[in-house]
Ligand SMILES: C[S@@+](CC[C@H](N)C(=O)[O-])C[C@H]1O[C@@H](n2cnc3c(N)ncnc32)[C@H](O)[C@@H]1O
């Protein structure tokens with residue numbers, strides 16, 4: 001293995017600098033193929049390049065599974081969600097500066113990589129509980145690192161280390177968003193709107209119409225919204241894309257035989273609405 005392929009090189013120094021030991025909270029350093037604190041707590045950097053900071057088991061059913069991750073990677077690779085990635089990238093271009101973008105629930109790192117392309121001085125950290133997804137995220141961009149973590153636990157990161165936090169269809173921990181964001185930093189939350197994938201009907205879960213309201217309530221203690229845009233398109237989905245978008249989401253586990261049969265039988269393309277809301281928040285100052 002030459003040095004360019006060494007897994008620790010997938011964990012940029014600036015990312016390590018922002019991380020903390022998940023056992024004692026101390027700063028960590030890279031040491032060969034581990035990340036460790038001065039007390040000797042040590043976390044392996046996997047050969048695929050992500051570091052696993054978790055020291056507890058996570059509830060079954062939380063992380064995306066291998067088939068879900070494969071479907072997500074294939075689906076995103078088609079470019080149909082590119083308009084959403086472009087909105088996030090534009091925000092990164094104007095706000096990330098030379099700071100760190102933390103993508104909370106980053107999955108395969110698709111959005112983080114587009115943002116880093118647009119913000120040439122920034123670094124990125126993909127946090128996700130799915131090591132399978134992070135195998136891809138660790139390779140998604142040379143300025144991105146990836147760490148396995150459960151977002152519901154206090155994050156293994158220092159205070160004020162991020163210039164932006166992204167949260168794209170993933171769990172939201174407002175307190176931790178607030179703690180890791182530097183003063184003036186931005187939180188960017190993407191959610192599906194009610195019209196998203198409407199034509200797919202019961203093949204995908206219904207979008208909760210009150211999601212916006214719930215989102216606002218869950219963040220209001222720490223953040224105030226400064227803007228909201230909707231990104232809506234009609235896109236032709238091949239039968240393969242329809243199957244991928246179903247298989248990458250939570251519905252895949254709950255599909256009845258009848259719905260699975262309908263999905264498998266699809267043979268012609270469908271016009272499908274994709275619709276997202278992107279909300280930008282700033283921390284409430286005391
Ligand atoms: C719908 S996917 C979105 C992934 C990515 N943001 C994207 O849009 O491609 C939700 C992601 O959240 C992750 N996730 C779910 N619960 C989590 C938790 N408690 N902690 C960390 N990640 C979690 C899943 O593993 C999955 O990658």
Ligand SMILES: [Zn+2]
Pocket residue numbers: 021022023024025026037038039040041
């Ligand atoms: Zn430690």
